[in-house]
Amino acid sequence: MNNSVPKIRIRGLSKSFGSNHVLRNINMDVALGTSFVVIGGSGSGKSVLLRCILGLMTPDSGSIEIDGHNILTLPHRQRIAKLQQIGMLFQNAALFDSLPVWENISFALLSGQHPDKNKVSRNEGKQIACKILEQVGLNSSVADLYPDELSGGMQKRVGLARAIAAKPNILLFDEPTTGLDPIMGAVIDGLIVDCVKKLGSTAIAITHDMASAQRIGDQAAMLYKGELIWQGPANSLMDSGNPYVDQFTHGSRHGPIKVELK
Amino acid sequence: MDKLSRPLAFVAALGRMVLWGVQETGTLALFALQGIAGILYPPFYWRMFFQCMVNIGFLSLPVVALTALFSGGVIALQSYTGMAQYHVSSAIASIVVLAVVRELGPVLAGLMVAGRVGAAMAAEIGTMQVTNQVDALRTLSTNPIKYLVSPRLLAATLALPFLVLIADILGVLGGFTVSVIKLGFSTQGYIAATYNAVTSNDIIVGLVKAGVFGFIIALMSCYNGYRSRGGAQGVGAATTAAVVSSSILLLVFDYLLTDIFFAK
Numbered sequence: 001m002n003n004s005v006p007k008i009r010i011r012g013l014s015k016s017f018g019s020n021h022v023l024r025n026i027n028m029d030v031a032l033g034t035s036f037v038v039i040g041g042s043g044s045g046k047s048v049l050l051r052c053i054l055g056l057m058t059p060d061s062g063s064i065e066i067d068g069h070n071i072l073t074l075p076h077r078q079r080i081a082k083l084q085q086i087g088m089l090f091q092n093a094a095l096f097d098s099l100p101v102w103e104n105i106s107f108a109l110l111s112g113q114h115p116d117k118n119k120v121s122r123n124e125g126k127q128i129a130c131k132i133l134e135q136v137g138l139n140s141s142v143a144d145l146y147p148d149e150l151s152g153g154m155q156k157r158v159g160l161a162r163a164i165a166a167k168p169n170i171l172l173f174d175e176p177t178t179g180l181d182p183i184m185g186a187v188i189d190g191l192i193v194d195c196v197k198k199l200g201s202t203a204i205a206i207t208h209d210m211a212s213a214q215r216i217g218d219q220a221a222m223l224y225k226g227e228l229i230w231q232g233p234a235n236s237l238m239d240s241g242n243p244y245v246d247q248f249t250h251g252s253r254h255g256p257i258k259v260e261l262k
Numbered sequence: 263m264d265k266l267s268r269p270l271a272f273v274a275a276l277g278r279m280v281l282w283g284v285q286e287t288g289t290l291a292l293f294a295l296q297g298i299a300g301i302l303y304p305p306f307y308w309r310m311f312f313q314c315m316v317n318i319g320f321l322s323l324p325v326v327a328l329t330a331l332f333s334g335g336v337i338a339l340q341s342y343t344g345m346a347q348y349h350v351s352s353a354i355a356s357i358v359v360l361a362v363v364r365e366l367g368p369v370l371a372g373l374m375v376a377g378r379v380g381a382a383m384a385a386e387i388g389t390m391q392v393t394n395q396v397d398a399l400r401t402l403s404t405n406p407i408k409y410l411v412s413p414r415l416l417a418a419t420l421a422l423p424f425l426v427l428i429a430d431i432l433g434v435l436g437g438f439t440v441s442v443i444k445l446g447f448s449t450q451g452y453i454a455a456t457y458n459a460v461t462s463n464d465i466i467v468g469l470v471k472a473g474v475f476g477f478i479i480a481l482m483s484c485y486n487g488y489r490s491r492g493g494a495q496g497v498g499a500a501t502t503a504a505v506v507s508s509s510i511l512l513l514v515f516d517y518l519l520t521d522i523f524f525a526k
């Protein structure tokens with residue numbers, strides 16, 4: 001495989017809302033088939049970073065390259081094609097609450113985005129959804145329930161199932177374990193690692209959960225005040241030598257990061 | 263200098279308001295165009311469309327039917343007290359049918375649907391917006407306006423004329439019932455007078471109005487829902503804005519359409 005061109009390459013990415021400079025000059029590379037974890041406090045701009053990659057927000061400057069093509073300057077059609085290869089798990093799962101679980105999962109397939117086939121019938125869609133449900137550790141009897149009938153952990157699993165249904169080669173996770181108990185968090189992390197491996201996808205996960213970051217990530221970076229102030233292997237997070245990262249990972253009140261009470 | 267600054271500030275404020283109005287209208291117009299384009303170009307989400315048809319057309323039937331029935335009856339009563347001295351039963355029949363078919367049918371059905379369906383549409387789309395479901399649609403390569411707005415626009419535009427047709431029939435029935443049972447008019451006389459008074463033009467214009475009202479209700483409700491920001495409170499505000507703006511716009515367009523079609 002050609003590992004010289006990173007799957008995702010971000011250069012000089014900046015985004016402001018008025019005088020609130022949320023992202024400043026972000027540079028990061030995610031190699032093909034690896035998982036990149038971004039850690040950072042609440043409101044540090046982690047979600048904004050993912051939204052820029054997803055094309056839900058337009059950055060003020062910089063470039064986001066997927067397979068060497070800057071998606072910000074690609075013609076519309078090619079950009080859509082690139083974005084179609086991305087699966088996303090939202091922070092609150094963001095399941096469609098008017099649709100049953102199985103239709104949530106097979107949503108992309110039913111609208112004709114199956115990588116192998118053209119259009120999937122509703123019957124097939126349901127069968128595929130049940131298979132994917134098993135993959136994320138849920139019983140296929142869940143398929144006919146509605147999202148508000150599920151617990152938080154189950155919603156996350158269904159969200160994950162929806163994200164991987166169209167077999168994307170890039171997966172993005174926004175705080176996958178936030179709001180879950182530690183055991184369920186570990187289970188979701190395990191599923192994420194399995195799915196990423198099985199699809200051979202490249203992944204970016206953002207989190208402020210240290211255990212989760214180390215379980216999911218190959219590489220890690222810390223976002224602070226809109227900048228990536230540290231990058232390194234995920235397994236060195238706990239002894240990075242960077243005072244900011246140390247304070248964050250150890251959850252200490254004392255250190256260079258001052259908690260602003262607004 | 264000081265003397266000038268006050269009127270200048272006023273002009274500036276006025277200018278800002280005009281600019282805001284123009285911008286708002288432009289955004290709404292663009293939204294409407296995207297919604298219409300979504301009807302014209304595939305894919306069209308039929309499943310969503312049929313759900314909306316059932317919800318707007320079928321589930322609104324009881325509300326609209328009751329409103330129309332009693333309104334027709336009230337008009338018969340009121341015009342009878344007004345004209346008791348002249349003893350012209352045919353006048354009452356024609357007043358009832360014209361009032362119902364030209365105005366009350368479309369307007370009352372429209373307002374009822376604005377309250378019932380418009381609020382629900384705005385709340386549903388608003389909730390989807392603030393819980394990232396609209397973003398999730400995008401990440402699944404689905405155009406949210408095409409998926410959420412276009413089917414609702416088409417369904418409301420088609421369902422309202424149907425509802426108004428029912429409202430017309432029931433409104434006339436209400437007037438008829440009151441006139442015959444309570445006021446003691448002859449059945450045949452009332453029916454004949456009704457037939458003589460109404461023209462197919464009255465009915466058609468009423469149905470055209472209904473279609474326009476349906477479009478307005480769906481447009482304003484989807485637009486306000488789609489723009490919701492800031493959690494449950496934002497959705498609540500959007501719902502209110504949807505009902506108020508679609509009701510007012512509906513009455514404005516009622517006047518305009520009446521002026522175009524009926525005023526000589």
Ligand SMILES: Nc1ncnc2c1ncn2[C@@H]1O[C@H](COP(=O)(O)OP(=O)(O)O)[C@@H](O)[C@H]1O
Pocket residue numbers: 017020022040041042043044045046047048049
């Ligand atoms: N659409 C928006 N408009 C204005 N400000 C925004 C918007 N989205 C996010 N922000 C601001 O960007 C900052 C980072 O938000 P976010 O990326 O959601 O943080 P987190 O790291 O917790 O995910 C916050 O200060 C937030 O107020």
Ligand SMILES: [Mg+2]
Pocket residue numbers: 046047091174175
């Ligand atoms: Mg976030």
